[in-house]
Amino acid sequence: MSRKDNPQGTDNVLVDLGFDDAEELSAKAALALKLNELIDKRGLSQTEAATITSMTQPKVSQVRRYKLQNISLERLMQALVSLDQRVEIVVRPAHRARGSGITVAA
Template sequence: MSKGKAKIEFEESSGNVFADLGFEDAEELQARGMLGFHVVQILKARNLKQREIADLLGIKQAEVSHLMNGHFSRFSMDKLVDFLKCLDHKITIEISPHQQGEPYHQVAFG
């Protein structure tokens, strides 16, 4: 190490920032975040105004602002799934035995 340069400490992520930060419900928060992220990506691609988004999703314009700013904790997973249905996206739920080391909640997009 050269003089004057501090060693940077880092820790490899588990892939779930909520788990890395010690949240008890980390897997649900991660799944909700992924659902919310994709809702926002779809809305941005449609280039809609907040009023149009509110009408489309059946929510108040203030809630649209929270959604578009990534405040997904304000919405349940069910509500985010409803948004995807409003956006004409299919949702598939797969149930399978849990394997050690894998998350209980996973969200995959095709």
Template sequence: MQRVCDAEETAVEPGSDNVLADLGFDNPEEELLKARIVDHLRSLVEELGLTQSAAGERLGLRQPDVSRLLRGRTGGYTIERLLRFVRLMGEDVTITVSRKPGEVRDPGRLDLAIG
């Protein structure tokens, strides 16, 4: 028997720009930044045609650790360490600090531009 979904049964809540914040993660901005850095690392490994073992040699990691990292397991890795990995893959990293416009009440935004 096919069930018909009544629109009144399902409440839809608009999300933010950060799904990790919506899911209640601790430090969602930092976790999203880590995820974006790892996504870039994954792209670099692919672009360079490296195996996980070869990537591990560059990064100073064992192959199983590279595997976990490239699958998004960022526990135990700081943003600083992940950015060092990006540098070890031959990329430049530039950190820009800018003044938040208007009255400062809330913490500033944490963002990553890749390009």
């Protein structure tokens, strides 16, 4: 994960900071935010969340702290599904104004 100069601001702070993997990090953060909201709403401990999501407790701890470097998008999506969520991936042509990229709405 290296940083580049990007003097012009965007709607993605990670892009603005120059992270090469900014779109993936943003997608992971959005999924982790939703996962953490569900864990909080259900009052689950990390151990309980780990059992339900088939993750290890240390992985749940990483998600809880948004340390997402060693957790795949797929793993986060599977964890959401195990918490009775529907995850949809939509692919459509990019509009010129916004360009190509990845967006997650959770």
